[in-house]
Amino acid sequence: MTTIGAQPLCSPKADAGLLSHSFQIAERSPGQPLAHIDALQVAEMRRLTRTHLVEEGLSCYVDDAVLVVSELVTNAVQHSHGREVALTLTLHNGYLRINVHDGVPSRRTTPENPCDEDEHGRGLLLVQTVADDRRGAWGISNDGASTWCELALAVS
Template sequence: MNEQFMIAPRHGAVAPPPQDASRVGIMRRIAAARLRYCGLEAMTDDVMLVVSELLTNALLHSGTTEIGLKLTVEEGFLRIAVSDGVPSGIAPVPAGEEAESGRGLILVAALAQHGGGAFGISDGGAEAWCTLALARQERS
């Protein structure tokens, strides 16, 4: 699966317009449908979390006008990649105890590593990706 969508340019702490924010939900539904089509519905909850966090991070922090979501199966893993084309200093940063946000990338990295997968940043920060191990019955 390889999907791209356009969004309005954002600057500063201005919230994204509702039509842009709704695209995260649309991409979640497309990803869930693709998982069902490929017989990977057992991974839906984890994939929805990863897709939500990576897309929201790109939407809120990149300043881009186009975001891409790609799901591929590679060597026993599902790879989820979100690209925004904007090199940046993206990295998981621990949030303070009282912070209401800022834990998404840490959560994605922990989820991936817990199941033997990985989390990373590529292209100078223009792409965030995660691999999730396929369940035994899904590897056949």
């Protein structure tokens, strides 16, 4: 859960790779529902993120990082149509960087302002809010095949 206002401080860590994991998803046509096993991959990425951050002593970032991972991996799984999805977590220059790559070039999207009745369309708004709260940033690669989010490790 993202907290507003003062953020808990964790000890900044040295630059390091924390997690690099990829998985295949079942090929499907646009509009066809996700295979159950593919939906389970999102939960597995959340679990791996939580585990690696706790092991690194960064437990105060777990909730925000897990939310970002959940949103970015879900988008990649839904829009890649049977491709490999890769998640990497790295520490660099005082930031936790979350990168999700689905290998599918696409147009660069921006967060939408969904209506109250809309069932989808809030994920990138959540990512943007978490990044702002953690004095970080987020973005999409020039070719649209990767989405990333950086969260500052020391917030005062």
